[in-house]
Amino acid sequence: MEGEQVYIPGDPCANGQECFVGADRGMCENGLCVISMTTSTTAVPNTTTTTSPSSTTTTTTTTTTTTTTRRRSTDCPSTAFSSTFREVALGMHNNFRSLVATGRARNGEYPNENAPPASRMDLMEYDCHAEQLALSHAGSCDRREIPPFARPGYSENIHILDTTATDLLGAIQNAIASFIFELRGNGIPSNMILTPQVFQRTRRTVTRVAKVLWGSNRFVGCATVLCRGFYFTSCMYRNPVNVVGQSIYTIGAVCSACPTGPNNCNLAIGLCSY
Template identity: 40%
Template sequence: MEKASLIPETSRSSLASGHEPNKDGSMAPPATNMEKMVYDCSVEASAQRSANTCTGQLSDPSTRPGLKENPNNIYDMSLSPEEAAEQAMSKWWGQLARNGVPSNMLFSSAVRHRQPPNTVTRFTKMAWHNNVRLGCAVKKCSGFYFVVCQYGPGGNVVGENIYNIGATCSNCPSGTTCDATVGLCGAGGAASGAPPASGGETSAPGATTSAPATNTCPSNAGVSESLRQTYLKKHNDLRSSLAKGNGEQKNGAKGPAPPASNMEKMKYDCSVEASALKHAKTCDGELSPESSRPGLKENIIKINDMSLNENAAASKAMDKWWEELAKSGVGQDMKFTDAIRHRTTNIVTHWSKMAWHNNNKLGCALQRCSGFYFAVCQYGPGGNDVGGYIYNVAAVCSACPAGTTCDSATALCG
């Protein structure tokens, strides 16, 4: 379940590198000793036993010696099990930004005994520096998904630190080394172990994919590296799926969207991000003036679910924009007509900016406003040109622009 697997390790990497927001608006400090998680099938088996009960509650600690647990009930049954797991982990991790922890990262008795809705103990289990063993499961119960993750050795020890503060990865435990690309300590700096593939709906693998710990755009305070990677990866993954024309992307009632001969790979652009960030910080929920972003076009949306962490909120924003194709559709020739441009219902203009063949510059931001997230992405050169084509319909990757070559694995030109 790849989407779910992105959250724990990517977020731990971002936290260890000092890129995760605390409640007070500052970033949580970097960690000297944050270890990589390794997926553990015996822990998964324990989590599965708990999930199978469908109680919606913490399991008895005596049933899971040496492990601590996060449970969550997800009531949106339209989600896949993977999406339910992702939403649960987003809610747990989001406790940091919603409720905050002390800047010294001390897990005090006061922190331990906070009452809802101000608790942070689910976040702290995910973030505890030496919680290296992870196993998760999802059970489809009557009217809800029951998501369970268990952690070893467990963490949440009163009087200890969630992690030690200092230069990222500067004090790795004995037997581990620093993987500078992710800011995490691991055995030989190797990637975390992954669980065996599962065809069932109840397994929810974790902690196998990491985001770079480096700060791509250091002058743009307010956008974490994890958030950048979320925006860029999802845009390119969706463009790739569309360009392949293999039936994964539906064009309204017309059936599968056709393949693209000239779909370019997006690259993240710090100057575009700076423009998007400037507008996101206004929290006005409206498109920015075109004059403020020459050579760029923009997608915006308000995400009202404040229980989501920033990566999940950004992902939801992109889902909302992209789903316009399946809901409303365009001509199978992919021509961007005046009628499409001026639709007042069944609009597709957010999707078309994401999908425009030569929109190869991307910059995005996400601002926590009063009662909502404000997501902003800007694209260059912009697309949505009346009379032009969203992309050329022909054999996959068969007409890549000059200076680019076809990546046959993704069907993108780069």
């Protein structure tokens, strides 16, 4: 509105306490405020009196208010995992994507150099169907990736934690940390293209972090299962990801290639919303 501040400068939100709009308190999802939406339908109080020779009838209208709260992507119908588990899995993906998108993540391909910033890196949402695929596989405790026909429409990262001296939250954090360490530990050429040579590496592999960073991918779901003597984690990423010959993400000024639309980028985070 004319004369009003476009936005309030400052750091991204850290919790729902910081997401107030009027009397409404929202949720903080990975640095972005998500506000509950309330729609009210009000009938103006009106009394109508009808009189006939034998009787008098009075009719009064009432006021109805309907409240609709925005569903978070981590609100899955399955009770296999807690909301905290899902939020940690999603948050670690988005937080790392944010670091890379804003040029703050070290790239091990070169000494003392960061990965280039992204002109488009989408904010991820949690995929409940992907979680179910991941759970179905992780429950087998087979310690290997499943073939594509068993996960139609998705690509997979897996991780084996050879200890039981933790819990599900510790295991999922360990798994995702191992995925993202490939950028710092092994490195990707600065053009960020997944060439056949990069894809087929047998040492210094980066195919797991490439799935995490695939710029146009928006959906991930994970599952961790306690097996006999180890934790098995599977994360599923909706295809297309890891397409050989394509860019892992587009390089350029932060957010400059985000799709047009309202609230299509938070510059502090560097991730495109939609």
